[in-house]
Amino acid sequence: MCSDKTTDTPEYKDTLNLPKTDFPMRAGLPKREPAWLERWEKIGVYDRLREKQGRKPFILHDGPPYANGHLHIGHALNKTIKDMIVRSHQMMGHDARYVPGWDCHGLPIEWKIEEQYRKKGKNKDEVNVVDFRRECRAFADEWVGIQREEFKRLGITGNWADPYLTMAYDAEAVIADEFMKFLMNGTLYQGSKPVMWSPIEKTALAEAEVEYHDKESFTIWVKFKVAEPADHKLAGAHVVIWTTTPWTIPSNKAVVYGDEIAYGLYEVTGTPDECWANVGDKYILADNLAADVFRRARLDDDQWTRVADVPASDLEGIGLAHPLAGAEGGNGEWDDIRDFRAADFVTDTEGTGFVHCAPSHGMEEFELYRDLGMLEQVITYNVMDDGSFRADLPFFGGKFILSRKGGEGDANKTVIDKLVEVGGLLARGKIKHSYPHSWRSKAPIIYRNTPQWFASVDRKLDDGMGEMGDSIRERALRSIDELVKWTPQRGRNRLFSMIEDRPDWVLSRQRAWGVPLTCFTKKGALPTDADYLLRNADLNARIKAEFKEHGADVWYEDGFKAKVLDGIADPEAYDQVFDVLDVWFDSGSTHAFVLRDREDGTEDGIADVYMEGTDQHRGWFHSSLLQACGTKGRAPYRNVVTHGFTLDEKGMKMSKSLGNTIVPEAVIKQYGADILRLWVAQTDYTADQRIGPEILKGTADSYRRLRNTMRYMLGSLADFTEADRVDPAEMPRLERWVLGRLAELDAQVREGYAKFDFQGVFSAIFNFATVDLSAFYFDIRKDALYCDGDTLRRRSARTVLDILFHRLTTWLAPVLVFTMEEVWLERFPGDDSSVHLVDFPETPADWRNAELEEAMAKVRRVRRAVTASLELQRREKVIGSSLEAAPVVHIDDKDTRELLATFDVDDLCITSGLSVTGDPSPAEAFRVPEINGVSVVFEKAEGAKCQRCWKILPDVGAHSHAGVCGRCNEALS
Structure with missing residues (x-):
């Protein structure tokens, strides 16, 4: 076989067909990639693709990232997967449009502005709300610009000149309009129930805004004396409850038991020096938990005894005294007898076998007393929006559940100390457990009863869109199973179970930066009254028009209520609602103002693909499904693709404190964006994936091998023309076999891209390029390409290389966007040339030959x-x-x-x-x-060694050209 090295006979070197290419082996991607970005923008690649006629639209709808910081590795993974979906479908013959977008409203941005105020000694509440919102808008706009450039640097194609922003005036108008559809179809209602509440941020939160972290909490065992009837055989004994939220004791209204639990009456027979129990005290406890309770109370096994069974029938009709009942200075706040009844959520696996009920701060208790029609008797309003007790609450007024920085406040300790003082405590301790936190402020949250606006997921909707069901829940569940394909399939199970069990959607937030709940309530009416909400189509149209022209800020301007109600209703008869919508409603509505309303949207307002991380089953996938089922009657997507989280090389979650974070900017600076994109293509994104220095080195090695393959083809095709082309039927069997492999691979590539299986696509192409081509076909045909004259074998090989070139460059273009452009331009230079303007070549299936x-x-x-x-x-x-x-x-x-x-x-x-x-x-x-x-x-x-091709043959030296074999002599002639 011939070599690139100088031959022993110098005059023969120039007769070899050695590769000719300026394509460098060293890529230099970090420095060269920006030039290609400029080139694509200059020639308008995205717009030119839109000019192609007669293609079926394919829409990946972008889940909006939040506009408040630099990109992390999760952003890079997410946007790269989306880009590969869009590019591959475009090159398979679709009109694959991609409109990037941003989520611009909400607490994180508002929080940043408040931080700026605090540093300047300003109070947000003293700033005009319209001025405050304008500062939030400017902050978001600045980060949109920064993130846009960072996304573009990753090689992401899209309509960057005209993205969608949830804070754009037309978007705010549509979000309000979508909300008013809930108002008109009866989905919207105002209710008062315990919701997840952030005292630090002073707002209600949705499940999607909550994350769970370990937290150390106080835990207490509290005594409720049996007080009624006075002659009951258990009178004077104590029912003991256990709780990890001592601050809820002042709001206690009841205790519940389980009618299937075995209870006993226990008596204290001896006590140690430090103990809150007294000899002769009697306690009612679940038999399975009694020993643990007494151990917590520091009693040895020989210091208590079980004296009687307590069947559930003995507990019926009992009334309990709150431990603070009759306390001096309590002003009668806790003197009422506490309700005592059975409930099906009580167990004897933890605690005491009894549950203390503060229905204002617990959903199960709330639902129990709601169903009993007793909410008015048990709801309290002791906790304010900042997590402090109301100022006039005896003993505890002004105490905070959390400190202003989110740590432990003084409320729990004050409650515990008071219980000790009045003799209401049996034991106390601490427990470390998983506890909900706000994912924005990272502070713990509480459950707090407060009036909020909800969207019912079970009310029957009379909107003429009942094909998938009559309620939001029914439509959502049927959409999941009948209308949507899931990648991976387990995503279906996760979202289905969430929708199946979810409560009504809390729509309202007590903040300033967002789209307001554009509704009016009748003064003096109750939320249950039919005329409580003003429902008027003309009013809705006015509000939408005002928002479209002036933005949602206009809602807060003086005189707006009178202006829009003029001629429709008496402004003095109605109150204007100033809560803002849950930002998940904003992003959940994007299908309306992006897919439905834009010229580059879809005719039916439904996306072919939604693609986000697995956390979005409770986030964007979830809210989009609920919102669309309420306003469209079905899911707004046909495919849902989910990726996992990115971990470090050891499989640990990335954390700044651990120093194991991988920043996209750093990877691009060292390796280039194509290496980051190749890492995405090589990983199974449907599960959690890993990245780190060693993994990136391996990725770079794979890249070099591919680059070498492309360089080899470029060198061998340097002067290839159509005159050199050979019909496949005339080719040698080896070349026809390569074409057959190409036909097989073409089917794999198209199927893989259609199924969003980039790992499968890349693996198939890479194995083909390295095993079938570099290690086999190229290795064999190098001799013919270098040393043959104008033979059928050489022309056939070059024809195959040309066919390979067009397929490998286009198949890899959705992944290695910069490198394949470089490869393409090396062969097809020109001001308007780009690999991203062409489709995957059609590959005849009949190239395959089983024999x-x-x-x-x-x-x-x-x-x-x-x-x-x-x-x-x-x-x-x-x-x-x-x-x-x-x-x-x-x-x-x-x-x-x-x-x-x-x-x-x-x-x-x-x-x-x-x-x-x-x-x-x-x-x-x-x-x-x-x-x-x-x-x-x-x-x-x-034989002798041919001085041109280096083969050792018997005929060397027997031809007209000295020192060569017959094949080389013919080539020289």
């Missing part, structure tokens, strides 16, 4: 045995090159011998000669254990 594939599989088995035998000779220094060999191959199977006779087997094995025989193989023959029936006897090639 030839089977034959080549047999040939490759034999080749493996030969090359393995020669490698042994090379290691033992018997030969330096395989061209020094002319082995004898013993093959038992006659059909295989006859098959090999139809191939140039010495070329296939890169030897100067090779003979095949059916004779029995000698004992010393080389064998590969897994290749049965094939053995190799090494023989050195006979």
Whole structure:
């Protein structure tokens, strides 16, 4: 085989067809990639793709990132997957539009502005709300600009000139309009129930805004004395409750028990020096938990005894005294008898077997007393929006559950100390447990009863869109199963269970930066009254028009209520609601103002794909589904693709404190964006994936191998013209086999891209490029490409290389957007040229030939045995090159011998000669254990070394050109 090195006869070097290309082996991506970005923008690649006519639209709807900080590795993963989806579908013949967007409203931005105020000593509440909102808008706009450039640097294609922003006037108008559809169809209602509340941020939170972290909490065992009836056999005994939220004791209104639990009456018979129990005290406890309770109370096993069974029938009709009842200075706040009844949520697996009920701060208790019609008797309003007790609450007024920085406040300790003082405590301790926190402020949250606006998920909607069901929940569940494909499938199960069990949607937030709940309530009316909400289509149209022209800020301007109600209703008869919408309603509504309303949207307002991280099953996937089922009657997507979280190389969550974060900017600076994109393509994004220095080194190595493959093709195709092209039917069998592999791979690539399986696509292409091409086909055909004259073999090989070039560059273009552009322009330079403007070439399925594939599989088995035998000779220094060999191959199977006779087997094995025989193989023959029936006897090639191709042949020196073989002599002639 020939080599790139200078030959022994210098005058022959220039006669070789050596590769010619300026394509560098060193990519230099960090420095070169920005130039391609500028080029794409200059020639308008995205807009030119939109000009292609007659293509079926394919829309990936962008889940909006939040506009408040630099990109992290999760952003890079997310946007790169989206980009590969869009680019691959475009190149498969679709009109794949991509409108990037941003979530711009909400607490994180508001929080940043408040932080700026605090540093300046300003009070947000003293700033005009419109001015405050304008500062939030400016902050978001600045980060949109920063993030846009960071996303573009990743090579993300899209309509960057006209993205969607939830704070754009037209978007705010549509969000308000979508909310008013809930108002009109009866979904909206105002209710008072315990909601997740952030005292630090002074607002209600949705489940999607909550994350769970370990928290150390106080835990207390509290005594409620049996007070009624006075002559009851259990009178004077104490029911003991256990809670991890001592601050809820002042709001206690009841205790509940389980009617299937075995209870006993226990008496204290002795006490240690430090103990809140007294000899003779009697306690009612669940039998399974009594020993643990007494241990917590510091009583030894011989200091208490069980004196009687307490069947559930003995507990019926009992009334309990609150431990603070009759306390001096309590002003009668806790003197009422506490309700005592059975409830099905009580267990005897933890605590005492009894549950203390503060229905204002617990959903199960709230629902119990709601269903009993007793909410008015048990709801309290002791906790204010900042997490402090109301100022006039005896003993505890002004105490905070949390400190202003989110740590432990003084409320719990004050409650515990008071219980100790009045003799209401049996035991106390601390517990470390998983506890909900705000994912924005990172501070713990509480459950707090407060009037909020809700969207019912179970009310029957009379909106004429009942094909998928009559309620939001029914429509959502049927959409999940009947209308949506899930990648991976487990995403379906996760979202289905969430929708199946979720409560009504809390829409309201007590903040300033967002789209307001554009509704009016009648003064003096109750939320349950039919005329409580003003429902008027003309009013809704006015509000929408005002928002579209002036933005949602206009809602807060003086005189707005009178202006929009003019001629419709008396402004003095109605109150204007100033809560803002949950930002998940904003992003959940994007299907309306992006997919439905934009010219580059869809006719039916439904996206082909929503693609986000697995956390969005409770976030954007979830809110979009609920919102669309309320206003469209179905899911707004046909496919939902989910990716996992990105971990470090050891599988640990990334954290600044651990120092294991990988920042996209740093990766791009060191390696280039294409390496980051290649990492995405190589990983199974449907699960959690890992990234780190060693992983990126491996990715860069894969990239170099691919780049080498592309460089080889470019060099061999330097002067290829259409005159060199050979019809596949005329090609040698080796070339026809390569075309067959291409046809097979074409189907894999298209199917993989259609299923969003980028790992599968890249793996198939990479294995083909490195195993079938570099290690096999290129290795074999290098000799013919370099040394042949104008032969059919060489022209066929170059035709195949041209066919390979067009497919590999386009197939890899959605992944390696910069590199494949560089490769493409190396062959097809021009001001308007770009690989991203072309489609995947059509590859004839009839290129595949099952008989030839089977034959080549047999040939490759034999080749493996030969090359393995020669490698042994090379290691033992018997030969330096395989061209020094002319082995004898013993093959038992006659059909295989006859098959090999139809191939140039010495070329296939890169030897100067090779003979095949059916004779029995000698004992010393080389064998590969897994290749049965094939053995190799090494023989050195006979003859002289051709000074042009380096083969050792008997005819060297017998031709008109000195020192060459017959093939080279013909080429020189």
